[in-house]
Amino acid sequence: MQARTLPLAYELYYWPSIQGRGEFVRLALEQAGAAYVDVARERGRGRGVAAMMALIEGDEAHAPFAPPFLKDGDLLIGQTAAILLHLGGRHALAPRDAAGRLWTHQLQLTIADLVDEAHDVHHPISADLYFADQKPEARRRAKHFREGRIPKFLGFFEGVLTRNPAGDAHLVGRSFTYADLSLFQVVEGLAYAFPKAMQRILRDVPHVAALRARVAQEPRIAAYLASERRLPFNEDDVFRHYPELDG
Amino acid sequence: MQARTLPLAYELYYWPSIQGRGEFVRLALEQAGAAYVDVARERGRGRGVAAMMALIEGDEAHAPFAPPFLKDGDLLIGQTAAILLHLGGRHALAPRDAAGRLWTHQLQLTIADLVDEAHDVHHPISADLYFADQKPEARRRAKHFREGRIPKFLGFFEGVLTRNPAGDAHLVGRSFTYADLSLFQVVEGLAYAFPKAMQRILRDVPHVAALRARVAQEPRIAAYLASERRLPFNEDDVFRHYPELDG
Numbered sequence: 304m305q306a307r308t309l310p311l312a313y314e315l316y317y318w319p320s321i322q323g324r325g326e327f328v329r330l331a332l333e334q335a336g337a338a339y340v341d342v343a344r345e346r347g348r349g350r351g352v353a354a355m356m357a358l359i360e361g362d363e364a365h366a367p368f369a370p371p372f373l374k375d376g377d378l379l380i381g382q383t384a385a386i387l388l389h390l391g392g393r394h395a396l397a398p399r400d401a402a403g404r405l406w407t408h409q410l411q412l413t414i415a416d417l418v419d420e421a422h423d424v425h426h427p428i429s430a431d432l433y434f435a436d437q438k439p440e441a442r443r444r445a446k447h448f449r450e451g452r453i454p455k456f457l458g459f460f461e462g463v464l465t466r467n468p469a470g471d472a473h474l475v476g477r478s479f480t481y482a483d484l485s486l487f488q489v490v491e492g493l494a495y496a497f498p499k500a501m502q503r504i505l506r507d508v509p510h511v512a513a514l515r516a517r518v519a520q521e522p523r524i525a526a527y528l529a530s531e532r533r534l535p536f537n538e539d540d541v542f543r544h545y546p547e548l549d550g
Numbered sequence: 551m552q553a554r555t556l557p558l559a560y561e562l563y564y565w566p567s568i569q570g571r572g573e574f575v576r577l578a579l580e581q582a583g584a585a586y587v588d589v590a591r592e593r594g595r596g597r598g599v600a601a602m603m604a605l606i607e608g609d610e611a612h613a614p615f616a617p618p619f620l621k622d623g624d625l626l627i628g629q630t631a632a633i634l635l636h637l638g639g640r641h642a643l644a645p646r647d648a649a650g651r652l653w654t655h656q657l658q659l660t661i662a663d664l665v666d667e668a669h670d671v672h673h674p675i676s677a678d679l680y681f682a683d684q685k686p687e688a689r690r691r692a693k694h695f696r697e698g699r700i701p702k703f704l705g706f707f708e709g710v711l712t713r714n715p716a717g718d719a720h721l722v723g724r725s726f727t728y729a730d731l732s733l734f735q736v737v738e739g740l741a742y743a744f745p746k747a748m749q750r751i752l753r754d755v756p757h758v759a760a761l762r763a764r765v766a767q768e769p770r771i772a773a774y775l776a777s778e779r780r781l782p783f784n785e786d787d788v789f790r791h792y793p794e795l796d797g
Contacts, residue, residue, distance in 0.1 A: 364713045365653055368660045368706050378649055382659040384631075385652055402625055405632055406612055412629040413615045419666060427674045428687060429694035440675060440687045447676035459615050466611045 312338040314374035316355040319344040321540040322492075322533075324383045324418065325371040327411075330484040331387055333527040335394035341532070343370075384411045387481045396481045407475045410463065410482040414489050417456045421493065422541045424448045424548060434538075434545065445548035449500040453493060457508045460486055464510035471510050472517065479521065486511065487518035492542030497549045559585040561621035563602040566591040568787040569739070569780075571630045571665065572618040574658075577731040578634055580774040582641035588779070590617075631658045634728045643728045654722045657710065657729040661736050664703045668740065669788045671695045671795060681785075681792065692795035696747040700740060704755045707733055711757035718757050719764065726768065733758065734765035739789030744796045 313332060317325025319341075332339045343355045358379070359366060367381025373389070380386050388408050391397030397407040422430075427444040428437040460474065469477040474486065490511060494501040505512045518524055527533055536542055560579060564572025566588075579586045590602045605626070606613060614628025620636070627633050635655050638644030644654040669677075674691040675684040707721065716724040721733065737758060741748040752759045765771055774780055783789055 362713060364715055365656075366709070366713070367656070368663075368703075378652070380652055380656065382656045385656045385659060388655070389652060405625070405627055405636060408635070409612075409614070409627065409629045409632045412632060416615075416666075419663075423670065428690045429698070431694060431698060437690075440690075443675045443684075443687075447678060451676070451678060456615075462613070466609060466613070468611055 311376055312340050314340050314342050315371065316342050316358065316373070317371040319352060320534065320537070322488075322536065323371075323541050324415075326488055326534075327383050327414075327481075327485045328371050328373060328386050328390070329532070330488055330524065330527070331390050331394070331396055331481045333532075334479065334481075334484055334521065334523050335390065335396060336523060337390075337394060384408065384415055387411055387485070391481050396479065396484075398476050398480070403475060407480045407482050410460075410474055411485055413456070413459065414482065414485045417452070417489055418492075418541060420448060420452055421489070421496065424496075425543050425545060434543075438547075441545075441548060445497075446550075449497055449504075449550065453497070453500065453504055454507065457490075457504060457511050461508040461511050464514065472514070474514070479518070483514060483518055484524070487515050487524075490515045492536065492540075495536040496542040496544050498544070499549045558623055559587050561587050561589050562618065563589050563605065563620070564618040566599060567781065567784075569735075569783065570618075570788050573735055573781075574630050574661075574728070574732045575618050575620060575633050575637070576779070577735055577771065577774070578637050578641070578643055578728045580779075581726065581728075581731055581768065581770050582637065582643060583770060584637075584641060631655065631662055634658055634732070638728050643726065643731075645723050645727070650722060654727045654729050657707075657721055658732055660703070660706065661729065661732045664699075664736055665739075665788060667695060667699055668736070668743065671743075672790050672792060681790075685794075688792075688795060692744075693797075696744055696751075696797065700744070700747065700751055701754065704737075704751060704758050708755040708758050711761065719761070721761070726765070730761060730765055731771070734762050734771075737762045739783065739787075742783040743789040743791050745791070746796045 315325065315328055315332065317323065342350055343352045345351065355370060363379060365379045367379065371383055371386065372379060372381040373386045380389055391404065391407060397404050424445050425434050425441050426437065427440040434441065463474050464471045467473065473479060474482045519528065538544065562572065562575055562579065564570065589597055590599045592598065602617060610626060612626045614626065618630055618633065619626060619628040620633045622636065627636055638654060639651065644651050671692050672681050672688050673684065674687040681688065710721050711718045714720065720726060721729045766775065
């Protein structure tokens with residue numbers, strides 16, 4: 304029998320071919336240097352998409368609604384923001400005090416709202432329909448999203464950075480939290496999906512732009528982004544580049 | 551000078567004429583029997599919508615993105631689910647153990663997703679446009695929402711109830727949590743907005759229907775619902791009854 308000296312690896316469950324909402328969890332795990340198995344991307348017994356679906360459709364008391372979810376020993380945690388709340392405390396990716404933890408979480412929930420809206424730009428009618436079946440609606444929604452919503456959300460985070468009593472290099476306190484990693488990811492995604500609009504918008508939020516650049520240079524994040532573990536953006540993902548929706 | 555013997559009342563900030571997302575916080579405060587001021591609904595110095603907007607637009611480090619938000623002494627907390635996470639721990643509206651707290655929060659985040667989708671049914675293109683300017687899109691989206699999304703979400707909560715190891719009367723453990731109150735509220739809202747569809751859907755989720763009835767009979771909730779503090783549903787709210795979107 305093998306002696307178990309290492310802590311158990313986390314098991315992350317998410318769709319294997321997109322960054323999606325799972326990417327916010329991957330970035331936190333990578334920055335923490337945590338051991339994890341990206342279960343649905345692996346082959347073999349108890350691995351793959353089938354293993355993920357079995358947990359969702361199974362009869363575990365805490366079976367989650369949808370991916371991503373994380374197994375940490377006996378704990379099964381769904382909802383991206385709840386997973387990050389859990390990881391933040393374990394890996395110093397959030398402040399220790401209750402007020403700081405709650406503020407970081409609140410920022411994450413606001414990023415989640417922006418991610419939801421970014422998704423609905425290309426699926427304004429239903430996620431069950433193809434983009435081609437809701438293109439005129441998507442065009443209308445995209446205009447409002449680019450002109451109203453992205454500036455409003457990123458302007459909020461610009462304000463959070465400039466008002467941070469510990470300095471404007473991080474959203475919370477003086478070191479990286481999962482909220483910084485998530486803001487990086489949402490800006491990356493928006494820049495992929497709406498390159499023209501984002502070039503314009505980012506000029507007005509210099510602290511957000513600087514934070515994005517700084518996260519990309521963090522050694523563990525940089526190594527991750529250069530690895531095969533980082534999936535490329537694509538048009539099955541939350542952030543999609545459809546030129547007709549940019550401008 | 552007056553001696554302060556009572557704990558400070560919470561200050562809730564939310565739009566004064568709708569239930570909206572603020573209602574999930576109101577229900578938790580009412581069930582907790584907590585003292586609170588519904589600031590934007592009051593008149594006078596430091597009250598009203600102006601006081602709410604001043605906090606959002608002000609230069610407090612933790613100024614929130616949008617209502618609802620709660621002041622608890624020095625703490626200023628935005629995002630409905632984060633507010634409930636905070637209140638749940640203080641008022642026994644969530645389990646004490648970390649796993650139970652996280653599970654309750656996860657359910658709340660899933661309810662929040664359903665609420666977002668319910669809102670977007672009547673605003674599929676943009677929240678900045680009137681319903682009249684996005685009616686054909688709303689009709690299309692409503693069909694998918696009624697036939698696919700509501701049954702999927704409520705079916706998930708039905709499963710959570712039937713799999714609860716402590717019994718099927720509550721979502722978590724053996725007593726009321728804020729998630730139960732929130733599920734009540736979302737079912738009330740959906741039944742107001744889509745009475746025909748919900749009559750059909752609720753037949754398939756008997757435990758959800760029973761929980762809804764039980765929450766309404768909780769003495770403090772019943773007293774609240776009968777009071778003037780409970781605003782009526784209306785067509786400026788998240789849940790709107792447009793007969794052409796029901797069916």
